[in-house]
Amino acid sequence: xxxxxxxxxxxxxxxxxxxxxxxxxxxxxxxxxxxxxxxxxxxxxxxxxxxxxxxxxxxxxxxxxxxxxxxxxxxxxxxxxxxxxxxxxxxxxxxxxxxxxxxxxxxxxxxxxxxxxxxxxxxxxxxxxxxxxxxxxxxxxxxxxxxxxxxxxxxxxxxxxxxxxxxxxxxxxxxxxxxxxxxxxxxxxxxxxxxxxxxxxxxxxxxxxxxxxxxxxxxxxxxxxxxxxxxxxxxxxxxxxxxxxxxxxxxxxxxxxxxxxxxxxxxxxxxxxxxxxxxxxxxxxxxxxxxxxxxxxxxxxxxxxxxxxxxxxxxxxxxxxxxxxxxxxxxxxxxxxxxxxxxxxxxxxxxxxxxxxxxxxxxxxxxxxxxxxxxxxxxxxxxxxxxxxxxxxxxxxxxxxxx
Numbered sequence: 001x002x003x004x005x006x007x008x009x010x011x012x013x014x015x016x017x018x019x020x021x022x023x024x025x026x027x028x029x030x031x032x033x034x035x036x037x038x039x040x041x042x043x044x045x046x047x048x049x050x051x052x053x054x055x056x057x058x059x060x061x062x063x064x065x066x067x068x069x070x071x072x073x074x075x076x077x078x079x080x081x082x083x084x085x086x087x088x089x090x091x092x093x094x095x096x097x098x099x100x101x102x103x104x105x106x107x108x109x110x111x112x113x114x115x116x117x118x119x120x121x122x123x124x125x126x127x128x129x130x131x132x133x134x135x136x137x138x139x140x141x142x143x144x145x146x147x148x149x150x151x152x153x154x155x156x157x158x159x160x161x162x163x164x165x166x167x168x169x170x171x172x173x174x175x176x177x178x179x180x181x182x183x184x185x186x187x188x189x190x191x192x193x194x195x196x197x198x199x200x201x202x203x204x205x206x207x208x209x210x211x212x213x214x215x216x217x218x219x220x221x222x223x224x225x226x227x228x229x230x231x232x233x234x235x236x237x238x239x240x241x242x243x244x245x246x247x248x249x250x251x252x253x254x255x256x257x258x259x260x261x262x263x264x265x266x267x268x269x270x271x272x273x274x275x276x277x278x279x280x281x282x283x284x285x286x287x288x289x290x291x292x293x294x295x296x297x298x299x300x301x302x303x304x305x306x307x308x309x310x311x312x313x314x315x316x317x318x319x320x321x322x323x324x325x326x327x328x329x330x331x332x333x334x335x336x337x338x339x340x341x342x343x344x345x346x347x348x349x350x351x352x353x354x355x356x357x358x359x360x361x362x363x364x365x366x367x368x369x370x371x372x373x374x375x376x377x378x379x380x381x382x383x384x385x386x387x388x389x390x391x392x393x394x395x396x397x398x399x400x401x402x403x
Contacts, residue, residue: 010140013133014367018351022361033390034361035378038182038332040245043381044306048245049298055290059283072282074275076103076253080285083292084238084253091214094226094236100256100263102270103280103288107212107239107252112138114208114235114254117269118173119144126167126175129371130157130184130335132210135176136369147172148369153337156326157186161195168199174206175199180213180222183368183377184335185310185328190223197229206262209236215243215299218307219329226257233258235266240284242332243299244291251284309387310334310380316391317378322398328380335365335375343401347374358393 015036022032040046047053059068075081081098088094104110111134119125121143127135129148136146149164151157164175177196179188200207207225214222226236239252256263274280310328317325322340344350348364355361365375380387 007141007143011137013137015133015363018355018361018363021352022355025355025359030359032355032359032361033382033386033393035380035382035387035390036361036363038242038379038381039247040242040302040332040381041247043379044245044302045383046245046302047298049291049294049296051294052244052246052287052291056283056287059286068283068286070282072279072285074277074279075271076101076280077282077285080253080289083289084255087238087292088224088226088236088255092222092224092227094224094255096226096255096257100267102254102256102267102274103285104239104252104254104274105277105280106250107210107237107241108134110237110252110254111135111208111210112141113270113273114174115139115142115144116273117266118206122171123173124169124171125173126164126205127369128159128176128178128181129369130181131176131369132178132182133367144173145171148371149175151184151186151371153184153326153371156329157181157184159188159192159196161192161199164196165199168203168205172203172205174208176208176210177225178210180211180216180330182213182331183333183363183365183372184326185331185333186326187217187220187222187329189220190228193223193225194228197225197232201230201232206233206235206258209234211236212239212242213331214238215296216303216306216332217330218303218310219327222330226255229257231259233262240288240291243296245299245302246287246291249281249284249287251281251288253288306332306380309382309384312384313378313380313387313391316387316395320391320395320398321402323394332381333377333379335368335372335377337375340398340401341374347372347376351376354394354397358397360390360393360397 081101085096115138119142139146150160241247325336328334351364362376365372
């Protein structure tokens with residue numbers, strides 16, 4: 001009998017299970033309105049920016065450069081690394097050395113490599129109690145222990161740094177920070193980020209910084225910790241999937257800052273890993289260069305429209321008896337709270353009943369960590385008429401519960 005590795009046992013991605021159930025209902029003829037998945041192309045109707053699409057066509061027809069079909073530099077081409085550094089400096093005031101940039105087959109691969117080079121069996125990683133599922137999954141994959149730190153919903157999902165301090169042990173290796181946040185739609189303020197950085201410096205911890213949604217801001221301002229972090233070891237992550245509506249292109253990257261020993265050490269280990277897969281996509285690097293150095297006019301138009309949709313969803317949720325929410329500030333999602341949960345065992349049963357009865361697909365909040373219990377995640381990407389229909393159905397569902 002074949003015995004499989006136990007490393008994979010704790011890994012889950014239940015969002016896919018909900019999508020598969022919705023597909024089953026759809027096959028039976030039920031109309032499904034999905035407010036579940038953060039695919040900026042399928043859900044929103046947005047197109048990748050024109051100059052980025054043109055860059056793909058040009059590169060794939062570039063006979064002089066062998067159609068960019070060859071194996072590239074395992075770390076990333078110099079031109080790509082310089083483009084990441086240019087973007088960080090231009091939009092965030094974050095000075096990055098191009099030599100300290102790596103490309104990945106999607107940012108999720110970068111999260112996996114982060115844990116591969118940092119986590120030994122029994123080591124711990126501090127992740128937000130409202131998490132993106134890849135965070136705990138990749139810690140588990142390398143026999144580590146994800147430890148959640150608290151975020152305060154009533155204060156706009158602010159990180160409780162005092163309680164975070166009490167979670168630090170001698171086995172803690174890094175702190176994961178995500179802003180704009182998935183799933184809460186919150187943006188961490190500069191003061192809160194500085195508190196996290198100060199704590200990391202005090203305990204000599206690494207800060208992993210996920211800023212995939214950095215351009216999707218409609219309340220407040222995004223602050224990049226690379227521009228404010230002093231004497232802290234930082235790994236920042238970015239990618240094409242959100243800002244440029246290219247989730248299927250699977251192109252991500254990281255930049256590294258910190259003391260010389262940390263930077264040289266983690267680069268050495270990352271180069272071992274990236275060399276085992278030979279290279280990321282040379283063709284997608286060409287697309288990324290065009291995106292990173294090009295204009296953001298179309299993206300800003302999309303952000304303005306998403307801001308309108310987010311405001312509409314927030315208004316409808318707060319006007320619906322039995323639901324409440326903090327106001328989303330950025331990203332593609334937010335996390336409404338189910339105030340009337342007494343009819344259900346938990347938020348998973350709530351989401352299943354909403355899907356079964358009304359055909360509206362949302363994701364149980366508990367799929368995103370302990371703070372998500374009694375919540376559901378909703379995306380505000382779909383067009384306004386779809387959001388209006390979905391919220392009419394949610395309101396009907398909640399009215400029935402009140403009887």
